[in-house]
Amino acid sequence: MSTQPPNPQLMGRTNVNMAVAQPKQKPASKATAASKAKMQMHRRSRTGCYTCRLRRKKCDEGSPSCTACKHLGLRCEYKRPMWWSNNDQRRLQKDQIKMIIKRKKLSEKTSSTTTTNQSQVMTPGAETPPGLSHSLPTSATFSDSLDRTRSASIDSQLSLFDFNAPPGIADYTEYNAQMHSSHSQYASMYPEFSPYEIDVKTERQMFVNDIPTRRESTISTFSTYHPPPPPEAMLPSFPADNGWDETYDERRESMAEENLNMNLFDFAHGPPSSIRQVAIELDEGDQRLLDHFISDVLPTVFPILETNQHGSARTDYVLPALQSNKCYLHCCLSISAQHLKSTMNIQGEQIDNDIMRHRYATISELCEALNQDTDHQEILEATLGMIFFQCSVGRYDDSLPDIPWHQHFQAAISLVQKLDLSRLVLEAQDHKQFNMTLTSWIDILGSTIQGRAPTFAHTYREKHLSSTNSSIGLRELMGCEDRVMYLISEIACLEALKKDGMDDIQLCQHVHALGDQIGLTEIGESGPKIPFNAQGVLSPKQLSKNMTSAFRLAARIYLCSLVPGFTPSQASCVGLVEKLTQVLEFIPSGQVGFDRSLVWVYLIGGSVSTAGSTFRAFFDERLMQLGELANFGSFGRVACLLKEVWGHVDGRFSPGGGEAHYVSWRDVMQMKGWDFLLI
Known part of the structure; x- marks a missing residue:
């Protein structure tokens, strides 16, 4: 693969500087500060805050927050927000504000009703109920037999399959939209999880006969803010009539968050830092790929890590590797092009050439480094990227040539052994x-x-x-x-x-x-619960508990499948799949949910679900909630695989359409010639 040599008479030079946006401390004179303050007040007097403008309400332009926003707990923004210039985002922002106002009114009504009821029944000397009882009901305030149910112990080899199923949750309504809220609203309460922005500064200097001429500078901003799940999210809600006094202690204990270790991982790029500056030389086409990788691919790669250590994967792992690891850079640009092709449905030689050009460059760099037996940490980073990033991009029927994931992994194993990471x-x-x-x-x-x-x-x-x-x-x-x-x-x-x-x-x-x-x-373990607190803020600890429950049940199904004579139609297996479906109800879904982190769970549970199983209808619903995101990456691949498996199990793909024998998902993959990493 060759490229055209640069023209010595006319050549552009590109420098890219990326940094997590941080307040810049610059010395300024009193006159300058006063001038800026005067300009800002003048701008406010003309416009009011953007939140009030969106609501078409009069703004009293209070500082730092106007009265209306302060009363409703809204984010008061005098600086033009990113959502203002996009009609869809503006509409979404308006819907979120309506939801917050509705929740505020309901909370005030609930508080008033509770106070009235307490005044009617309170006797002299009685203790005042805790203030937390005025909160909206959540999973932490509701206690039922599901919280206390777990799988029964195993008394014999056959009783391995005898697990007590929790009560049905068919009576639960759809997840209460009032439980959700914008993350940014609670930024001051949870600063470690607050959204931040990545600025990519591109400078281009044109040279003619080595004489500098025109100079251009542009800045692209990528936000880590994600909108909250839609109101029609599927998590079950709970009855409003709770025994507050009886469940207070349990509620307080269950909602107590653990202290998260914000510096848990060593990322091989030095100690964690709140700011990263990266300088890379790229042409215009590759710059577009890099921008897309940062804005669209990267936020989908480590969603669970984002809930625990917001931004650490970007600032402490990916951005430094992009600067110091050329092989890793080519890997990310190839993945970005592949993501562009699948999500934007871009066709043609140009996008295929971008994918293959950077894929080839990655492999070439890897082979050269392996032959030289140097830079083991950098090679391992790129190799793992080639494996794991592929789980977020591409479609199941991609036809471009590539090296199977397990061959990449053999190289990764060798590098782990050279670095002695297992001992560490x-x-x-x-x-x-x-x-x-x-x-x-x-x-x-x-x-x-x-x-x-x-x-x-x-x-x-x-x-x-x-x-x-x-x-x-x-x-x-x-x-x-x-x-x-x-x-x-x-x-x-x-x-x-x-x-x-x-x-x-x-x-x-x-x-x-x-x-x-x-x-x-x-x-x-008390069983799965809604992973949001009363203010709609996600609890990483409860989310992990719910996901662990799902993986645990999938592990049981996997274990049961090894028993001689196993078939999915056995009552024990059917019960496990039903229980798994109920646990998955407690995992947030949709485009900002975590279904794509449960590909292996869906594979194991779905592959043994029978024609009458509620799992299949549940899975179809999750596909619809993901929208276009359900069609690519590992989730899209497992969806296609399960459809094939169900066709064989149900007999639709057998000769004459009669009842078919049990066909494992591995057999189907082999028949289709698929070699996927379904994680």
């Missing part, structure tokens, strides 16, 4: 090696895709058996508790032994033992 994982106390954590996630779930034992299964086993320091950061990175992931690794090892000829009796004994181990991870 065993010795780590507080900080986790980010590259090793991401490697472990791919290793464990990727091994289940291929039906083999994980490469670093011994490391996971040692961590699982460790009485202390058992985490390697899997929960913070991807949502599922580390202990459950270790047990999925053990199940994959058992499947590999089954393939090697383990006898049925010994196999069932191991299934029994692993079932017991899964049960131990449920001790003390």
